[in-house]
Amino acid sequence: MTSVLTASLFSTPSMDVAFGDDARLQAMLDAEAALARAQAGVGLIPAGAAPAIERACQAELYDLAALGRAVARAANPAIPLVTALMEHVARIDPDSAAWVHHGATSQDIIDTGLVLQVRRAWTSLAADLDRVDAALVKQVQDRGHHVLAGRTLLQHALPTTFGLKAAGWLDSARRARRAVQAAIEDLPPQLGGAAGTLASMGGRGPAVLDGFAAELGLTASPSWHARRERIALLGSVLAILVGVLAKAALDISLMMATETSEAFEVPADGGGGSSAMPHKRNPVAVTAVLAASRRAPGLAATLMMSLPQAHERDVGGWHAEWEVVPDLFRLAGGAAARMADVFEGLRIDADRMAANLEMTRGLLFSEAAAVALTGALGRAQAHARVKAAAARVVDEGITLRQALEANPGAAAALAGRWDEVFDLGRTVVSASELERRLVGEP
The missing domain is CATH 1.10.40 (Ribonucleotide Reductase Protein R1; domain 1)
Incomplete structure (x- = not known):
């Protein structure tokens, strides 16, 4: 759940919109409209019913507060939504109201709505990850030659280069990005009917399933009502993405320490101060990302715990996902945006890096x-x-x-x-080639 006071630190406006109540409602209505079009396309419902249903599938027509109150009684948001949708369709065409939600079950609409929200949210997340990628490539190109102390167990180990460190951040971010994108692309729409057999659609059920997926621009799959590995995988790779970005955030926070002072994030609008100590230049964005990395694994664990689901629909396991997936996307989106800002504005103190190399006297x-x-x-x-x-x-x-x-x-x-x-250059002689292998050809 989002907070007006803290949302700007841990999420982004686009993620808050993508997983807000209006977007959730519209995504479920989009699923209902696509279902009607697919069923009309194979002659399962009258051809005239689909346009009437689609006209009523506009989120602004509905009272969110009233729907929210009804969810507490229905145990899911689709039941009161379908009732309200039938009422709106009846005002447009009374005969078409009987064909609303024909042969579907609540989970079909809720799961498909979530898939649509995830797809739409990916556009924003991918844009911020593009910024992360471009900023890190530039850091490697512009500042990769600076030599600094490599540190293991927080102690000086051997010299390394800032370029190799940043290239490692980049390689991990790219790998996590590919994993998230693959998990999203593997999400199909949900359509199985009451128990996954499409029984109410007769022999035309598989054709409706294919048409439903095509209407939404997705790939059809038989019902996965109680098989939640796709959702668990998505949550896991989102948590990994947050953790990967947090690794870079941790490195930078340590490089910002007074005793190190090798790199600094540039807070927006003069941020990073202290309410008590005027001299402080505190990490801001990296702090938020590190906090997100503490939360994300627990959220992903909820999805993992929801994998064993009873028979054809579970009691509680599916419901546990509803707030978790949006929260993971908010954290991932916030982390990507914050670290893009950090990498784009990161300041490096090459003189301090050189001085720190001398700290341990060889x-x-x-x-x-x-x-x-x-x-x-x-x-x-x-x-x-x-x-x-x-x-x-x-x-x-x-x-x-x-x-x-x-x-x-x-x-x-x-x-x-x-x-x-005691030749410093010999200790990092392979660094540029290793950077090239991680970053790729310019």
Whole structure:
């Protein structure tokens, strides 16, 4: 459910519209109109009934508040909607009212309406993911050469490049995007009738099913009333998308820390301040995305828990999906929009990146030193000597090179190779090729 106070942080206006009550109502009415056209097309209902039904399938004709009150008694929104739809059709053509919702069940209309909402929402989500993609490609192209400390378990490990880091964010976002799009494209309309057999449509049921799907621009499938793996998969990949974007948000939030200060989001309209501390430049967008990533897995888990559904229609399992899928789309849409803003405006402090490389006084070259010593000393001895030298760096405040020069065995083995071992460029020599493989050809 959306909140006027917080919706702008966790969702987007387009997502709020796509999954608002007006959109849900119109999507269900679109399903009813398509059903009437398909049935008229195969002669199951009178040809004149379809236009009358379609004329009544306009959301603005209906009292949302009254429908909402009726849902509490009916246990789903389709039952009161069908009643109201019949009343509107009767005013247009009394004879056509009897053909409203012919042979269908509530779940057919609610599920198909959801599929239509999802399809329409994807247009907005895809647009923001396009922005994410373009902004990250530009970051790699413009700033990919900057070298910074790679960090494992929050500690300096080896040098890496900002380009390789951003290319990793991009690759993950693209993979998650493909998964979401595939899950959406796999969603068919729902039409099975009371128990999935299309019994009330006689032998013309399969033809109606095909026509119904064609009217909606979808691919037909037999009833999936109690088989919800498509919905669970969609929810799972939406949660993954949020998590993928949140990984980049977490990296950036850590890079914004005072002690690091290597990258900064640019909050809109001077945001990011503190109510108590005037000097603060707090992360805003990345905070919202990280919060979304805490919520999304639990929502997806609800859909996973709803997979075992009894017989041909479940008690409660299907109903549990109704608010979950919209909430996941809102979170995914909000995360995509927020991170697109972040990537488009991200500021990089290359000087601070370079300064941070010096913070550990050469320890970032420990692997290079160990590799260089291995030929002369063997792997175990090389590792032991570099480890001992690293301990001196920490304890005595000297550089790794100084510590190794003071070790006779290591100094002899590295004679004439010092510049090679401590060459920053050699540590990231493969980075540009790895970036190219992740980003693709320009």
